[in-house]
Amino acid sequence: MTSRSFALVVAVTMLALTALGCSLLGRVVDDATGGAASTLQALQSEMESLLATPPAELPSELPQGLPGELPGLLPPPGATDDGPPILDLGSAILGQLSYPSEGVPSLKVVAFDVITQAPVASVETGAGQSSYSLSVPDGIYFVVAYTLDGQIAGGYTNAVLCGLSVDCTDHSLLPVPAANGTATGGIDPADWYAPAGSFPPAP
DSSP: HHHHHHHHHHHHHHHHHHHHHHHHHHEEEEEEHHHHHHHHHHHHHHHHHHHHOOOOOOOSSSOOOOOOOOOOOOOOOBBBBBSOOOOOEEEEEEEEOOOSSSSOOOOOEEETTTTOOOOOEEEEOOTTOOOOEEOOOOOOEEEEETTTTTTEEEEEHHHHTTTTTOOOOOOOOBOOEOTTTTTEEEOOOBBBBOTTTSSOOOO
């Protein structure tokens, strides 16, 4: 046997021994870890397979609806097809009080809906009180003050804007808009000189 053939035999033998050693070492590790090594290799192979799989296509149309809306449930009160519920924060009407004699007695100030003439809100003031404030929903109102017995009334009319002089003969009630949660001031029901029947009866 030549030296070259001998070297080739030695190399092949070393490779065989190395492969056998690796196989034996894997079995020893697998036995020592209770099969954990094989399990880890299996998991690694599965992860590599999943990563190699392309993701599924997303649906072209996503479900419609508000966040948190579940199928089969009714929408919250006040909700519309155009969006979430709209909260009515309410508005206010404010003004100064007067009376055609010495001192201001206890009064009842009422806001009437201009269309239906129905009373919408009212407040009773104490004797000597010089101002009032009415909380109302958004809308348009007539404002009238009454004595508590309902016999005498004073309204917010054209005569008030005219200055309540003898030349101010228009006692028509003025519409008062209230909207957007704001306060409308300067609404003084001071026309106590209107002819009988000019204002709605005291509620």
